Amino acid sequence: MAVILPVKGIEPQMPESTFIAPNATIVGDVIMGENCSVWFNAVVRGDVNRIRMGNQVNIQDGACVHCTYEKTETVLGNNVSVGHNAIVHGCTIEDNVLVGMGAIVMDNVHIGSNTIIAAGAVVLEGTQVPSGCIFAGVPAKKVKDISAELTEGEINRIANNYVMYSSWFK
Template sequence: MKKIKRYWSRFWMRLAGLGWMGRLATRLATWGTPPYKGRVYLSRMNPQGYISPEAIVYHPQLQTYRGAFIGDRVTIFQSPQGGPVILEAGVHLYGETIIETGEGGMIQIGAETHIQPRCQLSAYKGSIKIGRRVEIAPNCLFYPYNHGIASDEPVRTQPLESRGDIIIEDDVWLGAGVTVLDNVHIGQGAVIGAGSIVTQDIPANAVAVGAPAKVVKRRDALDLDGREFVETHQNAKAKTT
């Protein structure tokens, strides 16, 4: 029975795509499959990955590759003059995440990066570039722009302003509810604690928390402390035997 189900899914995933026929094929491919992350394996059956028939995609410059997974109720939208969205192999976008590009902005997400539910990436006036194997917890926000706040103009009509792009290097981990603002560069291997607001650069392997986020320790120092603890514990044990 499992072989029949897999053959069924593989047949229809070969025909999957963004047109109405492709959407129908994707829906047929999901018959008999588990929901949510249980459908990730389908993304490896098509050169453009898997796009849920319940996802909203209004973006002619969307580029996806084999292994990319766009889950239920994900929205990918392009405003006028918006740049491309590039999802490399193995990128996962889960439920109710919103990906949006507008004037002056593009979004690129590196291979095997996973974005959990209800995140928002909104690239206007600046771009969002995320590296490989980045783990992003639910409810994270990325805004490479801000609104003007001049007192002589209504807030609704204030222009958008940007100090620069958001760049997140490989192997970064962002906890739940992190906000990343414009002109921020997060170095490789950094960890950002839940609920933090990142307003300035974070160096590689740093652990940062708070609003605004500040570096409180380094991962490489934690590794060293761990080794020292193990060595001390082993030496103490040897003396008692």
């Protein structure tokens, strides 16, 4: 059974449409929109600051979403996919973003919409990632602008697939 715990009297808030894997952990000041999913061994820890997620956000297997005490909250827009084993910490991610597998997004990062953070990328603290591009590497840098085909074929496809996958478990 999933671990869903209040912290200092604040309970996570998730609509009926949310899928939470049996071994996921969600604690504290976390509010999710419609059709979100938190997958196996993923952790969403709103214990030291708040976490807000828009609609159709998926936190894939082994990923960690956290924030920094009294400094940075985490805000995820609509249609955001956080890949397997990624770390998203104290940052803002706008709509239609794919954070690739094993990527790390640090405090005070702002990622613009329609963007891909490549697998294994490390987005350093305070980085401003513009909309409509791909960031890759360590430290992550812009490698190219994103095409409409890539937005539809990767960002939207993955987010939509995770809504479908979650329906298999309901």
